[in-house]
Amino acid sequence: MEPQQGQGKPHLPPPSLWPVGFAIGIVCILVGLIVSWAAVAVGAGITVLFGFLWVRDVTGDYRHRDVGIEPAVGGPESATEGAPPVPADRGEAAMPPPEPGERFPRSVFLEGATLGLGSVIAGIVTVPIVGFSIAPIFQHQHHDEIDLGPIDNFKEGEFVTTTFLRDPSAGEISRRTAYIRNNGFVGNQPSFTVLSNRCAHLGCPVQPNGPLFEQRKLEEKTKAGEVTLIPTLPAGGFGCPCHGGQYDQEGNRTAGPPVRALDRYEFYIRSGRLTLGKTYSVSKVVGTGASAKIKKYRLAGPGQHVDGIEQWFYPLQPPS
Ligand code: FES
Structure with a gap:
């Protein structure tokens, strides 16, 4: 007798998109x-x-085996309809005996092995990335702050060209410059404007458009290394020597090729000392000094828009 379609063939799970x-x-x-x-x-x-859907598919055979499958109406089993029930320990076996040494169909084994191997690989790839991403949350929050010394070194209303070591363990190669202005108090909170000197076009160091008062230079020893402070008067804002980019005293672009305002530093007051935190990007500053309204963006690379439709035209930046 010819076997019916599907009889005598191993059961293969249908292709799945899960x-x-x-x-x-x-x-x-x-x-x-x-x-x-x-x-x-x-x-x-x-x-x-x-x-979940994938696991459900893969384990479907086991689950159906557990609950049993009702015979199809009109199939070969229908000949037993109406007959008295046969005790479980008599009659034909419900399933053919397994091949010697075979407990599971090979396709089920391969699917299980693929799922297990995929999970292990996903874990190996994902766990370190997640660990590195969330580890800073549990680290000491003040770890990356830079101590610039007492806030009294910053006269109210005056810009100070300040250089400091971003990473003291790396030495002078990490020396950075910021233009810092003490804006006085808002309520009982001191306010500072802290501009990065990195041009928002291609990253050249911008300069104050006005004199530096070298004779009033201060050198402050802090636990972050030597900090130098030179008062300056950027009456014309800040300018970039590379391609002529110009910024006003709030760091807003006023002319030239830069695409946004100057980046800024977060700042904190710790026991009467000014400390700097992370840098962030700014599209445009509205207002001035202590009353300025600033929307913070994740630090972007030079030449990169941080808002508007143009922000989508840049490659992803690695975490910094
Ligand atoms: S790098 Fe500053 S204007 Fe080009």
Whole structure:
């Protein structure tokens, strides 16, 4: 007798798109670790959903085996309809005996092995990235701050050209310059404007458009190394010697090729001393001094827009 279609052949699971969705979710998570936490959340949702559906497919055979499958109406088994039930220990075996040495179909084994191996690889790739991303949250928050000395060294209303070591362990190669103005107090909180000297066009060092008062130069020894402070009067704002980019005293671009305002430093007052934190990017500053309205953006590279439609035309920046 000819076997009916499907009889005598090993059962193969139908092709599935769940692994593709699972992989897309993993990619979303990895990209999100660079771009934003919202993308990580979306990626995690996709991964969990498709992972669940994939596991459900792969384990379907086991689950059906557990609950048993009702015979199809009109099939060969229908000949027993109406007959008295046969005790479980009599009659024909429900399944053919397994081949010697074979407990599971090979396709099920391969699917399980693929799933397990994929999970291990995903773990190896994901765990270090997630660890590096969230580790700073648990580190000492003041670790990267730069002590510039007492706030009394900064006369109210005056810009000071300040140089300091961004990373004292790296030495002079990490020396940076910021233009710092003491804006006085807002309520009982001191206010400072702290501009980076990195041009927002291609990164050349911008200079004050006005005199430096070298005779009033101060050198302050701090735990972050030597800090130099030279009062300056940038009456014409700041200018870049490379391609003529110009900025006003708030760091807003006024002329030339720069695409945004000068970057700024976060600052803190610790026991009466001015300390700097991370740098961030700024598109445009509205207002001046202590009343300026500033929208912070993640630090962007020179020449990169941080807002508007142009911001999407730049490659992803690695975490900094
Ligand atoms: S690098 Fe400053 S204007 Fe080009």
